[in-house]
Amino acid sequence: MEDTLSNYPIVSVDAEFPGCLRPTPRHAGEEVRFADMKHNVDSTDLIQLGVTLSNEKGTVAAIWQFNLEFDLDRDLHAKESIRFLQAHGVDFAKLKVHGIERVQFGAAFGGLIGRRSRPLTWVTFHGLYDLAHIVKVVGRRPIPDTAADFGEMLGKGFDAVVDVKYAARYLAGGGEVGLQRLADELGVKRRGEAHTAGSDSLLTALVYSKLKKKVKHVVGQDCYVDFLYGIGGRIPRQSRRQGVVQPPSAVVVGCCHPVYHVAVPVPVNVVPVTYPHPDYYYHHRDHRNDDTRLSASCYGGGNYLAAV
Numbered sequence: 001m002e003d004t005l006s007n008y009p010i011v012s013v014d015a016e017f018p019g020c021l022r023p024t025p026r027h028a029g030e031e032v033r034f035a036d037m038k039h040n041v042d043s044t045d046l047i048q049l050g051v052t053l054s055n056e057k058g059t060v061a062a063i064w065q066f067n068l069e070f071d072l073d074r075d076l077h078a079k080e081s082i083r084f085l086q087a088h089g090v091d092f093a094k095l096k097v098h099g100i101e102r103v104q105f106g107a108a109f110g111g112l113i114g115r116r117s118r119p120l121t122w123v124t125f126h127g128l129y130d131l132a133h134i135v136k137v138v139g140r141r142p143i144p145d146t147a148a149d150f151g152e153m154l155g156k157g158f159d160a161v162v163d164v165k166y167a168a169r170y171l172a173g174g175g176e177v178g179l180q181r182l183a184d185e186l187g188v189k190r191r192g193e194a195h196t197a198g199s200d201s202l203l204t205a206l207v208y209s210k211l212k213k214k215v216k217h218v219v220g221q222d223c224y225v226d227f228l229y230g231i232g233g234r235i236p237r238q239s240r241r242q243g244v245v246q247p248p249s250a251v252v253v254g255c256c257h258p259v260y261h262v263a264v265p266v267p268v269n270v271v272p273v274t275y276p277h278p279d280y281y282y283h284h285r286d287h288r289n290d291d292t293r294l295s296a297s298c299y300g301g302g303n304y305l306a307a308v
Contacts, residue, residue, distance in 0.1 A: 001051070001053070001062070001064070001112070002111075002112075004053050004061050004062050005053060005112070005118075005120065006118065007055060007061070008053040008054055008055045008059070008060075008061040008062070009053075009055065009118060009119065009120050009121060010053065010054045010055060010056070010120070010121045010123060010205065010208075011051060011052075011053060011112070011120050011121065011122050011123065012051070012052040012053075012054065012122075012123040012124070012201045012202070012204045012205035012208065013049065013050065013051055013052075013122065013123070013124055013127075013130055013131075013134065013201055013204075014049070014050040014124070014125070014130060014197045014198075014200035014201040014204055015046055015047075015048070015049055015050075015129065015130040015133045015134065015197060016046075016047045016048040016049075016050075016085060016090070016195070016196065016197045016200075017041075017044055017045070017046055017047055017081075017129065017133055018044050018045070018047060018070070018075065018076065018077030018078060018081055018082060018085075019040075019044070019077060019078025019080065019081025019082070019084075020036070020040045020078060020081075021039065021040055021043050021044065021076060021078060022036045022039050022040055023036070024036040024037075030147065030230075030231050030232055031147075033230055033231065034146070034147040034150070034231060037128055037129060037132060037143070038132075038142070038143040038144075038145070038150075040129070041129065041132045041133055041136055041143050042136070042142045042143055043076050044075070044076050044077065045068070045070065045075055045076075045102065045137075046068050046102070046133045046134075046136070046137050047067075047068060047070050047085070047090065047095065048065060048066065048067055048068065048090070048196065048197035048198075049065075049066045049068070049109075049133075049134070049137075049197055050063070050064070050065050050066075050196070050197030050198040050199070050200055050201030050202070051063070051064045051065075051066070051201055052064075052198075052201040052202045052204070052205040054205045054209065057209075058206070058209030058210070060202065060205060060206070063198055063201065063202050064198065064298055065196065065197050065198030065201075065297040065298065066100055066105060066109075066197075066298045067094075067095055067098075067099055067100060067297060067298060067299050068095070068099050068100050068101075068102055068105060068137075069095060069096070069099030069100060069101055069102060070092060070095040070096065070099055071095075071096045072092050072096070084195070085195065088193055088194060088195040088196060089193050089196060090196065094299070098299040099299060100298065100299060102137055103140065105137065106137040106138045106139070106140055109134070109137070109138055110138040110139075113134075113138060113157045113158065119159035119160060120158075120159050120160070121159065121160045121161075121162060122158045122159070122160065122161050122162070123161075123162045123164060123204055123205060123208045124161070124162070124163050124164065124204065124228075125163065125164045125165050125179045125200075125204045125207070126163065126165040126179075126229050126230070127161070127163045127165075127228060127229070128163075128228050128229070128230050128231060131154060131158070131161070131228070132150070135150075135153060135154070135157070147231050147233070148233070151231075151233060151234075151235045151236055152236055154235045155226075155235045155236040155237050158235075160225055160226060161225070161226050161227075161228065161235055162208065162224065162225055163224075163227060163228045163229045164179070164182070164204060164207055164208050164211060165177075165179075165182075165229040166224055166227045166228065166229040167208075167211060167212070167215055167224040168182055168211060170215045170223065170224065171211070171214060171215065179200065179203060179204065179207065180194065180203075182207055182211070183203055183206070183207050186207060186210045186211060186214075187210075188203065188206045188207050188210055190203050191203075198297065
């Protein structure tokens with residue numbers, strides 16, 4: 001991932017998490033929304049993180065789905081959310097045994113946040129919870145107590161943030177649409193299973209690439225960068241000297257299994273990488289060649305892959 005980022009600095013992410021223990025009323029104020037988010041994220045743990053790397057032209061280089069350890073007998077969750085994820089293919093029995101250990105994952109992924117010579121653009125859809133879960137797993141600490149402190153933390157660690165749901169408000173009727181409906185309206189086809197992090201991160205990347213061209217004719221990019229849907233105020237950019245956290249360095253993500261074929265709008269090639277155990281392998285996309293498209297799903301369990 002580190003090598004790919006130099007030419008593909010747009011990082012589209014999607015997080016799957018075990019629901020909300022404290023649901024937020026639809027028309028709640030900002031303080032209530034943030035307090036509920038903090039309670040929910042502090043009380044629960046990330047299940048999956050999807051990461052898609054692309055460039056300004058919309059070329060997709062690589063997709064990862066990181067499957068973290070999660071034990072339904074131990075970890076807090078909303079039962080209806082677990083049933084929903086199970087219906088979309090999340091295997092909790094496998095996560096309990098082979099999921100990536102959270103501390104190790106946070107240490108590895110934290111190296112991408114707030115420490116780069118070349119700025120990265122982090123793209124989400126309705127991304128308040130996604131970024132909060134990333135901050136929590138990387139920092140191994142509770143979410144800050146106020147929206148202002150949370151925004152300051154994001155400003156230090158993430159070079160630029162785009163929430164596609166926020167940006168969509170500049171299209172006619174776009175502000176309240178979901179990701180799939182927005183993709184349908186823009187003519188973007190989904191690859192993979194909906195509501196799995198890898199597929200959703202890819203769809204977010206493809207939607208963003210198409211959306212920003214349309215929004216550009218209405219407003220400038222400055223009108224939506226560093227805003228998150230659901231909370232007011234822009235993410236501040238006063239300091240770049242220190243990232244969100246300073247995690248220990250580590251090279252560990254887990255084993256990657258191909259999970260679904262995808263077709264991105266540029267020629268890509270699956271390039272296998274050999275690792276000590278022949279049953280575990282990782283697929284990287286090379287935009288210079290034209291061949292089969294494949295995504296990968298990463299687990300832990302003793303055989304580690306230096307994907308980050």
